[in-house]
Amino acid sequence: MADPALPLGSDEVRLLFSPFAQARAVLLAVSGGPDSTALMHFAAAAARADPALPPLAVATVDHGLRPDSRAEAEAVARDARTLGLPHRLLSWEGPKPATRLQERARDARYGLLVGCARDTGATHIVTAHTLDDQAETVLFRLMRGSGPAGLAGMAACGARHGVVHLRPFLGVPKSRLVAACRANGWPFVADPANADPRFARARLRALMPALAAEGLDAPRLATLARRMGEAEAALASAAGRAIAEARVGPGLYSAPRLLGEPTAVRVRAFGRLIDDGSPSRLERLERLVEAVSAAADRGVPLRRTLAGVLVAFDGAARLSLAPAPPRRTPANLGS
Incomplete structure (x- = not known):
């Protein structure tokens, strides 16, 4: 694995973005944080270098949970247009739930993104989930008692209501995307919710350095996810065969x-x-x-x-x- 302090390079990105070639049009989900900011800038550069890439557009979801969220979303819109990318600002309207806020905000976000993809003709949604996000997901699901399917974590390529969902940075440490933003002068914002101890994921994030010191770092958790994914595929195959042979009507x-x-x-x-x-x-x-x-x-x-x-x-x-x-x-x- 490359040095986690080294900025992600354009040659690496070109390989990571190769699934874009299968799309009719691509919608990039950009919040303004370092991961998605890097995604947007790298994608814009890739489009300039390769006119054969499908059309790109950017969408930002304003969850309306912080006073600064609208201004941050509008800043992403300006940045996208500077890069020559059309932008959609999507809002999570209505009263916000008092419980399971992050989970419901995620569901609302993907609902808005899928709707935007359909409206704009995009066949693929791209998010900037990183190796660190994968590790947190595995830990979170382990805490919740998940089986192999849950411990397989997030997939680099999946589907949401008929729209392909790509996560090209899933094997990339977040630090490399932060380093890329800083090396290129790409401004980004930090969401305070990522460190808010009210949320389980933020508490897990705070534990990661101590776990890494004991050997349970993000790459090790990602390896666990891969192995669980392989085990789940084997179980799914065996289960499918058993169902087919057991069906009598x-x-x-x-x-x-x-x-x-x-x-x-x-x-x-x-x-x-x-x-x-x-x-x-x-x-x-x-x-x-x-x-x-x-x-x-x-x-x-x-x-x-x-x-x-x-x-x-x-x-x-x-x-x-x-x-x-x-x-x-x-x-x-x-x-």
Whole structure:
């Protein structure tokens, strides 16, 4: 790995940006921080050097959470236009939640970015997540009890509601992007929320130097993410094969075939059937698989609901999955 104090170079960037060639148009998500500022300037330079690159545009989301946020977003707009890039300023409107603020702000941000991509004809959204962000994500998910899918961290290339999401800097230390901004005189802002101890990610960020001193640094956590990604791919393949072989009809499966798999594959298969890979529900999914397995061992029927899906075992060999009926509430008990 290159010296983390060394500015990221244009030759490296050219290789990192190679997936851009698959896009019809690219939307860069730029907040004004050092990572996304470097992304915008490097992308603009790449477009000048290679006219064959797809059209680029910039979008900045103003979450409205700080007094300075609008001015910072407008500064990004001016910077983008100086670079010859069209800019969209997107606002998160309405009252802000009192709990899970960062999580909901992230959801709102991506919703706005996907909408902007569709409006502008962009097929790809690009964010400037770094190696440090990947490490924090893995730690955060480890803290929340995630399985292999969660511990695989963020993907360098994924999808959001039909729009491709690229993270070209996912293997690059943040320090190299900060160094690039300083070496080139690209102004950037620092979001105080990144150091606000009210937020779990900020508290984890503060722990990183101590963890690194013990050997658990960002590259080591990224290696863990890669290995977990490989393990998850193997589990997904095994689960897909088990589901295909167990299917006996629409929503009907052979319980012995599914339950004959190792526990990790069973959990992955049930998660796919229920269409619920949420790390927050992994423990509930594991409990469901344990209950179905115990019912099969005893030869007794079982009905359980998870994530809006009714899972029913007939006590013999059949497992069925169907949408759960509406819950009975005081409002409809007498109807």
